[in-house]
Amino acid sequence: MSEMVRRPGPNVVLSLADNPESTPIRSTWIGPILALGARLARKADAFSGRQLIVAISVPSREYAATLVGAGWTLGRSPVQMTTDPLTVLKGAMHQAHYRAVNATHVISGPFQELDESRAQARAALVGHWAVDRLEAVAAVAEVDPAEKMPRPHIGSIGRMSGIERDWARRLVAPAADLAIVGTKSWIADDLEAVLTRGHDSDGDALATLLLPRTENSATWFSRIYSSSGLADRLPLPSDVALTILDGQGAIRYLNDILSPIVLCVIDRSIADESAVEHVIQIRNSRGEPITLSAQLGWTPPVGIEALGFTVAL
Template sequence: MRSPRTLLGLADAPTDPLIAGAWVGAFVSLGSLLRRYLPKLDGRQLVLAVSVPRRDYVAALIGSGWMLSCPAPVLEEPIAVFEASERSSYLRAVTDRLIVTGQFTKLEPHSSGPRVLTGGKLLPADRYLAVTVLDGDCESTVGDVPSGGYLAELTGASASWLERLAAPPMDLALVGTSKWLREDLAALVGDGVSEGASGTAMGTYVLPFEPRAATWSTPIISSARLGEGEALPESCAMAILDRYGAIRYLNDITTPIVVCLVDRSVADESAAETIIEARHNNSQPVSIVEELHWRPPAAVEALAFTVAL
């Protein structure tokens, strides 16, 4: 696996400096703009094709913008969640330093204040700052609270960072070559100015599903698994299809928004042909600049249209 790279100035992204300097802001903002456009679809599906010189990091950047632009979750007070929980409840509980996920066991009185045993960890209840009830069961896991870093500060998500870690949106899926997508999510984003700052991995924002992760959101689905009939979660509102291996299944995707990343470093017209075929299927054009309010950076081309679901 590639070692993590710092992306602002894009130290291992496209080597052309004109492309590199513009990619972070442009693609993060695209993710945010797509979420803003979601309520305007009125039952139709938006297909956005983005043609890039290289596919590196693009899905991770768009996904980061999508996740960070989600409205902050409104959660009950932690003590109220603990009081209402039963042994059959599975919780994700966040302190200022730890994410504790797993089965709730008990809330017990103590001379210094109530203590809670959840996820196999016994702590004072007032240590927890954000708690949510999970839909299903999971193994007990404890992880560190990651820093929100530059992008969370830039987008205002840092103000609700712990709540976002406790209850992230479950409405994004990445489809493509799993190894490449995970390597992209390991890349670090910083402000490119602060000395000594190492940056924050984009996986901190996208929260890819991992078996032992304390918090997760986004499934990474290989193109082969999609071809074998694996369905995207019903909660998904946007799917990013990375290269032709994923784009070939465009007609099988029913999420409200589909982003198709066409990699021009590969001499294959199949992805473009699939998208053009979908465009001819009773589609309605969408203006990238006037309706999505996005301006592609240099060397990037984009096409958008809606189709009936």
């Protein structure tokens, strides 16, 4: 089926309200799919020593992977560390990389100096910044592609989930442990959709909730990989905690993914059962089934089928 037929177009609003005609994915599915990602985030350490694999079968793949990913990033906590700007900058090492955030920008780059000789202390970090206007600063484990980006702002979903309380900390010290593998152009279109609580006018773009790493990123929450070129990117970084395999092209790499949690999105609109057969073969040959309702506290809504199992890492 051609991409032109499959893609619903940009600027789609995904509403958590009950409006079945509003989106290609029925709105009654949006909340549960988002909740699945949040449940996985809370249970990330519950299967120590084994890999958790969850497969969901959906009538059409649109938005499923990105909604699970959004639930995951909303459910993950920022890295626990001191992010008080002056405290961090006083102990900062020269030329070490740091992130900082103020009301308008996220800045990432090598630390130059802290000037406390004037009334308002200033930090040299990709320019000079008044320390009292910085909301958070943290060391960077992996150098960011960009030195500066506009600060992402959150809306009703961010307020509902409570992440606005530590948004600055999340921007400078994100968990950044999500990978999504699939057709990049389709995922990019999905990221343009806006998620709202109903008729709120200030919903959150999925791109904001997922903050994928791009060449313009001074901070990021997730990585997006093309399934067509994944073989050249394996193994995935060791800090990836959840890998979402979006469609059969990605699921064929299931045996090669070593992250603690893997979620497979199986698209029933495709007349190809190879993805299902691959998942079932792994479950039957070396998996230990789990009950999603009991061990994740999640039950699939009507129209979505799901199974879960663990395998030895």
